[in-house]
Amino acid sequence: VVGAMGSLIKIKGFEYYIKAADKTSEKLPIEFRLYGEGPLHDTLETLSNGKVKFMGFSENIMNELYEFLYKCKYYDSRDIVVVPTIIPEALPLVLVEAKSVGIPAIVTNLGGQAEIIRNGIDGFLVPVGDFFSIKQYIEMMVKDKVLYNKLAEESYQSVSLFDYDLFKSTILKIFIV
Numbered sequence: 266v267v268g269a270m271g272s273l274i275k276i277k278g279f280e281y282y283i284k285a286a287d288k289t290s291e292k293l294p295i296e297f298r299l300y301g302e303g304p305l306h307d308t309l310e311t312l313s314n315g316k317v318k319f320m321g322f323s324e325n326i327m328n329e330l331y332e333f334l335y336k337c338k339y340y341d342s343r344d345i346v347v348v349p350t351i352i353p354e355a356l357p358l359v360l361v362e363a364k365s366v367g368i369p370a371i372v373t374n375l376g377g378q379a380e381i382i383r384n385g386i387d388g389f390l391v392p393v394g395d396f397f398s399i400k401q402y403i404e405m406m407v408k409d410k411v412l413y414n415k416l417a418e419e420s421y422q423s424v425s426l427f428d429y430d431l432f433k434s435t436i437l438k439i440f441i442v
Contacts, residue, residue, distance in 0.1 A: 266296050267403055269347045270323070270359050273303030278349035278373065278393070283309060285347070285399035286316045293407050345406055348372040351393050357381070367421030369413070371402045387420040 267286070271277045279299060286297040297317040299309070310319055346363040348354075353376020360381045363370050372378040374390040382388040391398040406413045425431070 266298055267345045267347060268298045268300065269349065270300040271348075271350075273299075273301050273305040273309055275305065276350060276352045277301075278351040279305070279309055280312060281349040281394055281396040281399060282347050283313045283317055284396035285349075285403060287314065288396065288400045289403055293404060295403070295407060344368050345403060346370040347399060347403075348378050349391075349396075349399065350376070350378065352376070354378055361424065361427045364420045364424035364427070367417045369406065369416035369420045371399055383419070383423070387416055387423050 269279060269282045271279070273279060282297075282299070286295075289295060289297075297313075298320050299313075299317050300320045300323045302322045306319065309317075313319075346359060346368050348357055348360060348370060350357070350373055356377045357372075360370055360372065360378060364381075364387070370382055370388040372382050372388065372390060373393045374384075375393060379390055382390060384390040389398075389402040391402070406416065
């Protein structure tokens with residue numbers, strides 16, 4: 266499963282995710298899912314030509330990510346999160362949540378998303394609007410089990426950087442003189 270999540274609005278860049286899905290080899294066993302609701306739903310659904318499943322709003326995206334993880338462990342799946350936003354985001358929580366269950370991500374190379382993902386280590390960075398690179402990285406991870414497992418392990422290990430207690434102690438060190 267290759268998933269993208271968020272409000273279906275222009276700044277999220279989901280049209281590039283959908284274009285990547287459209288160009289991805291049909292020989293690969295990939296299911297593309299888009300979680301969220303918003304004013305672009307109908308436009309994006311038309312653009313997808315049926316290649317992306319529109320899942321609607323998810324009350325708890327962690328449940329969806331755990332479903333990805335379960336399949337990954339027991340069915341040799343290679344699940345991926347894509348964050349194709351066209352603007353910098355401060356801290357896309359879906360990336361931290363994906364890391365918490367060891368799912369690598371493909372994200373645009375700007376803002377907080379580019380700081381959370383280490384290119385080639387726990388996911389991949391792509392230029393804004395570059396659906397071809399998104400497609401290439403999806404296919405690469407699906408085809409190469411060793412690479413995928415390395416990215417997934419690094420993704421899981423790196424979630425410790427977002428530990429609340431570590432964050433709290435760092436902030437206190439900065440502001441307490």
